[in-house]
Amino acid sequence: MIKPELKSINVTVEDWGESEQDFWNVVELGIGPLGEIGSELFTVNVASTKRIQKSIESNGIEIGRGLLIMDDFNINLVERTMERLLRSCERPSWNEVVLALCRYAFWEYEQ
Numbered sequence: 857m858i859k860p861e862l863k864s865i866n867v868t869v870e871d872w873g874e875s876e877q878d879f880w881n882v883v884e885l886g887i888g889p890l891g892e893i894g895s896e897l898f899t900v901n902v903a904s905t906k907r908i909q910k911s912i913e914s915n916g917i918e919i920g921r922g923l924l925i926m927d928d929f930n931i932n933l934v935e936r937t938m939e940r941l942l943r944s945c946e947r948p949s950w951n952e953v954v955l956a957l958c959r960y961a962f963w964e965y966e967q
Contacts, residue, residue: 898961
């Protein structure tokens with residue numbers, strides 16, 4: 857079985873609205889097989905409940921794939937959450953791991 861490992865985590869876009877509780881940040885995750893060199897990039901959006909509420913008021917709906925929602929931005933909590941999700945994505949092949957990860961994040965090679 858291939859176990860995915862979080863090898864890097866970086867905030868690539870920070871969008872802070874009117875307050876610290878009004879954010880939509882883009883986080884890039886380097887994920888690869890445990891114990892192997894190299895990784896592929898996955899992206900998640902981390903948004904505040906306040907920003908989601910504003911989006912729903914404007915658009916009537918918000919779609920959740922690749923979206924983590926929290927009240928206060930905490931990169932350590934994002935990291936711990938992703939590590940927990942990675943444990944549920946262990947599969948026999950890397951392709952199957954990627955498919956499982958794509959439930960939670962956007963893969964760099966998606967069209």
